[in-house]
Amino acid sequence: MTAPVEVRIVGVGMGPQHVTPEAAAALAGCDYALAVAKGEHDPLLAVRQAVCAAHGVELVVVPDPERDRSPGLDRPAYEAAVAAWYAARLAAYRSVLEERGGTCAFLVWGDPSLYDGTVRIVRELGVAFDVLPGISAPQLLAARHRVVLHEVGQPVHVTTARRLRTDVASGQRNLVVMLTSGVDLDGLEDWSIWWGANLGGAGERVVAGRVGDVAGEIAAAREDARAEAGWVMDLFLLRGPADGAA
Incomplete structure (x- = not known):
């Protein structure tokens, strides 16, 4: 300089x-x-x-x-x-x-x-x-859904959509997933999800539930967020079933 x-x-x-x-x-x-x-x-x-x-x-x-x-x-x-x-x-x-x-x-x-x-x-x-x-976005996600990102005494794994499949295959069962370009959760229908888009900004949307029940709702909410704001940034907390089955 x-x-x-x-x-x-x-x-x-x-x-x-x-x-x-x-x-x-x-x-x-x-x-x-x-x-x-x-x-x-x-x-x-x-x-x-x-x-x-x-x-x-x-x-x-x-x-x-x-x-x-x-x-x-x-x-x-x-x-x-x-x-x-x-x-x-x-x-x-x-x-x-x-x-x-x-x-x-x-x-x-x-x-x-x-x-x-x-x-x-x-x-x-x-x-x-x-x-x-x-x-941070994970802070806002937890606040909007009124949850804690990890269960008592358990870790939370912060990752990206690009690495999600690898991380799940390695045994991760409680993940905050960032840098998404949509939500592809085929095979994880029995997992729980807490999803949010544009948190704290224009077009904010949140959806939570069993993946198999709310996947369509998330896809629609994501497009609504983009339409309202002109852009979309989304992330989600994904948690496996209590018995650990995928």
């Missing part, structure tokens, strides 16, 4: 209503925030703009590099695509920070600790930074 720069990585949940007092104080001390726009019409960018407007912070926007999202990518191809996208995004961030310097905020959906690469990216930039936690 040629100009002095400091970065504050700020978890903002799903928007202004989830910005904690600690995060708000951090934003108040920033010169600007930096975000990517995913395409010409990025509905989620408007939420970041609302956060910045609420706290008087300028938002600097750069286009998000394209990533290969071809269906059927095997693990090596997927990892190579993510690595190429990661390097391109890193370069875009570096260019802005070198030009502007100062104190920059990175606004992270949910909490920066969970399925988000911002901490890794900023660390590679070689700048001073700190992290302000946010309200």
Whole structure:
């Protein structure tokens, strides 16, 4: 970096209503925030703009590099695509920070600790930074359904939709599943599910019940959420039958 720069990585949940007092104080001390726009019409960018407007912070926007999202990518191809996208995004961030310097905020959906690469990216930039936690999607999911994510004395396994089948086959029976692109639960009809979409934001939907009974309802609610908000982020808690049978 040629100009002095400091970065504050700020978890903002799903928007202004989830910005904690600690995060708000951090934003108040920033010169600007930096975000990517995913395409010409990025509905989620408007939420970041609302956060910045609420706290008087300028938002600097750069286009998000394209990533290969071809269906059927095997693990090596997927990892190579993510690595190429990661390097391109890193370069875009570096260019802005070198030009502007100062104190920059990175606004992270949910909490920066969970399925988000911002901490890794900023660390590679070689700048001073700190992290302000946010309200995560699993927290909101548990709150909306009024449940605890794990049973007494038992673990909860946090995973992705891509890994769900592997994790179930390995014996996991209590899973929070994120980064979904729909809910494919064939063969798990007797499991229990607590599902949510766009939690805390426009288009919020929640459904709970036996998978075999509510799968159709979840699919319809997911499309309703997308229609209302223009986007959909969903996740679910999935719990196996008490006897452990799949």
